[in-house]
Amino acid sequence: MRDWFERLFAGRQGMDELSKALFWVSLPGLLLSGLLALLSPGLGGILSWLGLFLLIYAFIRAFSRQTARREAENALYLRWLGGRKRAFRAFLDRRRQSKDFRFFKCPGCGTMLRVPRHKGKIHIRCKCGYVLYRKT
Ligand SMILES: [Zn+2]
Known part of the structure; x- marks a missing residue:
């Protein structure tokens, strides 16, 4: 067989x-x-x-x-x-990690950016130079 x-x-x-x-x-x-x-x-x-x-x-x-x-x-x-x-x-x-961090995708290069939560509206600078202004 x-x-x-x-x-x-x-x-x-x-x-x-x-x-x-x-x-x-x-x-x-x-x-x-x-x-x-x-x-x-x-x-x-x-x-x-x-x-x-x-x-x-x-x-x-x-x-x-x-x-x-x-x-x-x-x-x-x-x-x-x-x-x-x-x-x-x-x-x-x-x-x-979503309890402590928020994640944003950089519109410039597509990298996922991690920022701490509950910091109000902040500017986030990506390595590629792109700056986002997001609510955390
Ligand atoms: Zn970027």
Whole structure:
């Protein structure tokens, strides 16, 4: 059984992170669309086609022999995922500190600026030179 499985995926991409993600999004999607189809056949239909498409795409990727291209897709996905995770962690971090600090995004460079709360209206100078006047 294991030999058969290994031979099946010899020279193929196999289930990489992107295919796994597609798989785990498509399954609940299909289930949900089945329930939704009872209420709204149109929307449920679209969603089930989308779920089916993702599921098939996951398997096409897993059985693909063009491993270099699949590897590049997977790397792109992992980079995107890393960015989302970082942004989410930063968001949690800001929320944890929100009792004592306020956060402003610099309109000049996009840097997140942290200032203590309850200081009234203050001028905030960013490293890039931009000055904001905000209520804390
Ligand atoms: Zn700035």
